[in-house]
Amino acid sequence: MSTCATASRDLAEPLAGTAATARTWLLIEQPGPWGRKALTQSRLDPDLGQALDAAASAHGGRVALIRRPGRHAESATTAQHRVFLARTDPGDSWIRTTTLRGDGLAALRELDFAALDTAPPGARSAPRNTALPGPGWEPYEGDPLALVCTNGRRDRCCALLGRPLAAELVASGGADVWEITHIGGHRFAPTLLVLPYGYAYGRLTATAVKGVVDAVRDGLVLTDGCRGRSAWDRPGQTADLAVRARTGEAAAHALTVSAVRQEPARHGCEEQRWQVTVTHIDGRRWNVALRERAEGPPLPASCGAAPAAPVRMDVVRFEELPAPRTT
Template sequence: MTASCSALWDTLSAWGTAGRASFWVALEQNGSWGRDALVESGLDPEIGAALSAAAGAAGGKILLIRRPGRHAQQTTPHRVAYVAGGLSSSPWLRRVDVSDPAELLGLPWDELAGSRPLDAPGFEESGPVLLVCTNAKRDRCCALRGRPVLTELAAAGRDVWECTHTGGHRFAPTGVVLPSGQVLARVTPELGAAALDAAASGRLAVETFGWRHDRGRSHLDPRAAAAESWVRAETGETSLAALNVEGADDHWVVRHGDGRSWALRVESITGAPLPESCGKEEKPSKIYRVAAVGPASRQLR
């Protein structure tokens, strides 16, 4: 049997691979999901397409979610929705029960990336949640590797959800921590629990740092995300607000609020051909390699 795509990528870095999103919206939709779940599920495809277009036009992403376990079709009149924004400044998360998914079309989409939390009828502050992709119709790795992780976390009483495609199934199980927007690779039950514990105090988990698990925070440019991830792995810095990243192309500077700074070179490296999804043709693999350069690197220790 051909190895799953994610197994072939297990030794390669996940830095800088988070899909770009300045905010996240997650809508409960039970039942089966197709490959393009927003228009291939029990959700009205016209509403799904409109929600996807609205989120994308404003720079965000929308996912469908369901609780781990058996996936009966959506029968309850109310379903949960989450909105996470303010990722680049002060992340916030709001939860609402909706009776009609079309209600979400009225969201102030252009304001969701801002630091001011959503203030709309029915929306309440929420504790952190972890979403893990299990969209088998998009890639079998996500279901095979993601569902056992969620089953264990759910049994432990953690606030976790199955979700649709987050991008990067080659790093399955992939997860998104809300409200921070940190995207994770190769999620384990222990990693998920640590991420939720840290998020409860508004921080990132040290356990998520390093090339194996940290795909970056979704509001950042991929190379900026790789640079920030490198500094967090070197320093163990868990504060969301502590680091600021500036730069372009291969050259980036990460500055800490305490005055330290790191000059970094972030290069895109092409490697051996690998499939990015199960059943797809192999393509040259690409990862980001990060290295300290210049005088600022002397401030690491």
């Protein structure tokens, strides 16, 4: 039986620029069964899940549920819930964590996503206490968080391909491994999000994931199988990976998407064009011209969805810009 992941892989659908967009991630441990819309269809209070989703979405964030891998995951219960809050901006990537009792999860309603999103550069590495209510928020200093999408109620590919990958990662060690409800892109399963940098990956093997995690531990980014950094939108993700591919730059914090400009639509043309400026911490800059269009044989975005032509982002021009003048 064909699946969305098989169809996407067979037609070599490009991965670059397909990561979910989120500058801030709130992850809540919630074992037990997950429905298709896990924030409101799980053992988490649905009103709380809906409120957190709305608050995070309004300020460039996403909320997801997590649980430890294993056959026990869907039947497990817990009196305490591990919670992670992560920011993925270059130079300001961090993770804070706390543990809350079930009746204490309501304190998450007080999270100030607006304050987190508008803090000046450098401040996000030490969020104000007013933005992080509740006791016990501490810097997370463990292994990189490796989050594998496994929610079969949302798409069967995530369960069939994600759960074995998560189990292999646990066995190999070197990462803090969790199953996660949704990071987008079922057809690229197995999919992975690595924090604190927020790079997403698709179609990975356990060996490849080990390389990704080892790189993150050293402050680096592997581009093989990479879908993009969640801090940026689709054009920014594609441009970042294009610069890394052409320059060999691997340091996670070396590059910033400093400008994204959509060109006016051309009459009678359905494609979109973008100009993206990527800046290096050493002052170098590049302009990446992109073209976004629906092209190729129809593919389902997820299992059971109607096939449609996949939207791809192509690099049409790449140039290094002159160094800015200094006075």
